[in-house]
Amino acid sequence: MESTSLLLLFITSLFFVASHGLSEIDSLLKFKESLVTGRASALESWDRKNPPCKWIGVVCQKGYVWGIRLENIKLSGSLNIDALVGLKSLRSLSFMNNNLRGPFPEIKKLGALKSIYLSNNQYDIEIPKDVFDGMGWLKKIHLEHNKFSGAIPVSIAKLPKLYELRLDGNRFTGQIPEFTHELHSLNLSNNALEGPIPNVLSTMDQKLFEGNNGLCGKPLDTECQSPHKISSEHKASSNKKSSKFLYIIAAVVAAALAILIILGLIIVLCRRRRNKQPLLSPEPGPSSLQRRAGIHESESHSQNRIAKKMIHTTKLSFLRDDKGKFELQDLLKASAEILGSGCFGASYKTVLSNGSVMVVKRFKHMNNAGFEEFQEHMTRLGKLKHENLLPVVAYYYKKEEKLFVSDFVEKGSLAAHLHGHKSLENPGLDWPTRLNIVKGVARGLLYLHNNLPSLMAPHGHLKSSNVLLNEKFEPLMTDYGLIPMINEESAQELMVAYKSPEYLKQSRVTKKTDVYGLGVLILEILTGKLPESFSNPDKENEEDMANWVRSIFKGEWTQELFDQEMGRTNNCEAEILKLLRIGLSCCEVDVEKRLDVREVVEKLEDLTKEREGDDDFYSTYASEADGRSSRGVSCEGINIS
Known part of the structure; x- marks a missing residue:
């Protein structure tokens, strides 16, 4: 009896493993068969020797496959979505900056998907109109910079939770479909769209619609002409051709008389005012940038009032x-x-x-x-x-x-160098440059905390796109000190400080909230991953990059964890691991256990202090790609790539 029970238990265990762990492995390996990559070593880790969560490009949450990120590895061919249907916890797919072609992936078979990134590929097709039907959880769609043609699928506009859509740089035609709600982020520029812009999108920046000569309506300056009006005018013109010429002559005569009267009035006014102090006249009509910035002259009965208002505004x-x-x-x-x-x-x-x-x-x-x-x-x-x-x-x-x-600032943002350098044809940032950027950001953050003591989060919006790099690749932080001026509702929705664990769980922001943002930035710099791609499936919009790093990092060197674009890091393994630990300490969920900004700066300064006596420690790190040099560590022996 006991042996029978043990046998049943063993069979049950085998069934569980087969239906859970192995099914994910089999699904991923089947998906791998459909992939063709120009980098031979890109998918070497995809084998049965290691669990899927250890594979390059596989993101896990609680031991289950949550996302697949295969970017910048020259993937070609088409994607076999059928092979991924067995991954029940799959929420994110990213294949940006590759050479994918073929039919559009049948992603509606992945009903729980939250984000899909296919930017900068070679798709040259029309997207089926029902391709997004039933995807009630989909939030982010990035299809920019391909060659998609035809109409924008109506199924996109029906997605209830969609808040980020990038379709710019394609060949979409026809009208923009009616969206069910306003989007937080949208770009439809540089296509061949036409017709009126839906009212729900009329408050967005007009730059997001530029490059579509056929579009009209707000926020553009081109008004849409009523079809009924066009039809009526056409009918009238066809029925009254004989009288049209007479009307034109009468209109010309009336206009000429009106011009003569106006000129006479102007001459009289000028003579009367010749001995008076001249008025300040308003400048000519607003330029294109004036219209973008929302600066308009308001009508007034008095030229004095117009002039004074123009001077003020x-x-x-x-x-x-x-x-x-x-x-x-x-x-x-x-x-x-x-x-x-x-x-x-x-x-x-x-x-x-x-x-x-x-x-x-x-x-x-x-x-x-x-x-x-x-x-x-x-x-x-x-x-x-x-x-x-x-x-x-x-x-x-x-x-x-x-x-x-x-x-x-000529060099642009840190985000562009970490995530967009391939498309910009720039080399990746080397290790000494990355370390120097982290130190500079930390010093600047400490300065803000010392000089803006009344603000709970003196920066409040620290992220890689708000760090610019000068000609020497020194960091310059922007968008700091904004919290007191931003509307509370918008701040909670958009600013980095309000994505911290203490706000998501306790609705509070502290001075250590900035440290959490610095920690996420450090992890982003080391891993080359986008923090936005690590949304916790159990709590919407919570950035959880730190948990992903902790799930991989076991206290020793793990090659798959670090950005392959960092290049050679000769003998810098110890410093890189120290910086990783500092980043994780900044991301402690418990605010009391989290480092404060002064401690972070001290630890960063101590990170290489033990080797400062070595004459070879500081050396010029020359980059063959762009000729820049940075003051960095001269190390030997380790090659991340």
Whole structure:
């Protein structure tokens, strides 16, 4: 009897393993068979010797396969979605920056999927209109920079939880479908779309629709003409051809008379006012950047009132004296190039007539403070001076929105170098450069905490896209000190500080919340992974990169954990592991156990102190790709790639 029970238990265990662990392995290996990669070693770890959670590109949560991220490995062919149906916990797929072609993946077979990233591939097809039917959990769709054609699938517009959609840089035609709700992030630019923009999208930035010559309606400046009106005009013209010529002659005569009368009035007025003090006349109509920034002249019966209002609304408030003074009109008249559109608004690069290159950043959701309070806070920010902070040169105040003016930083954002350098044809950041960036960000953060003691989170929005790199690859933080000015509802939805464990669980923000953001940034720099791709399936919108790192890191070197684009890291294994531990200490869920920012800076300074006596310790790390040099560690023997 006892042996029979043991046998049943053994058979049950085998059945459980076969239906759980092995099914995931079999599903992934079957999926691997459909993949063709230009990098022979890219999928070497995909074999039965290791559990799937140890495979390169496989992301796990609680021991189950949660995501697949195979990016920048020259994948070609088509994706076998049928092979993935057995992965019941699968929530995210990312195959960005590859050479995928063929039919569009049948992702609706993965009903629980939350995000799909197919950006920068070679798809040259029409997407079936029902391809997203039934995907009630799908939140993020990135299909930009392919060659998709035909109409935008109507099934996209029906997704109830969709809040991020990128379709720019394709060949989509036809009208934009009617979305059920407004999206938090959208880009439909540079396609061949036409017709009216749906009302639910009418409040978004017009740059998100540019490059579609046939589109009309808000937020664009092109009005849509009523079909009924067009039909009526056509009918009238066909029935009254004989009288049309007479109407035209009458209209021309009337217009000529009106012009003569107006000219006479102007001459009389000018003579009467010749001896009076001249009025300030308003500038010509708004330029394209004026329209983007929402700056419009309002009608008034008095020219004096128009002039005074124009002077007020175009006045810049300068925070730095070392920059040559210019007016907002100088920025508005300059040629403008959009740099990007973030959660708070768009950024534009402008070149002034004197050759200065500035960035104008438009902020929405910034009505939390009145004019005097806003002005006082901006004055405080203007007094901050640190080598790792990008200062605000000037600002423009308007009740509905604000403009910040700063210097243009040539190298762009840290995020672009970590995640977009392939498409930008830039080399990856080497280890010494990454370490130097972390140290600079930490020092700048400590400075903010020392000089803005009244703010609970002096930065509040620390992420890789808000860290710019100068010509020497030194970091410059932006978007700091915004929490007092951002509307509370928008701050909770958009700002990094409100994604921390203490806010998600206890609805509170502390000074150590910035440290949590720094920890996530350190892990992002070391792993090359996007924090946004690690959403906890049990709690929406909670970033959980730290848990993913902890699930892989067991206290010793783990090659798959670190960014392969870091290149050779000769003998730097110990320093890299130390930095990883510092990052995890910054991400402690318990705020009391988490390091404070001063401790972080001290640990970073101590990280290589033991080797500072070595003459060979600091050396110039020359990058063959772009000729840059960085002060870094001279190590030998280890090659991450």
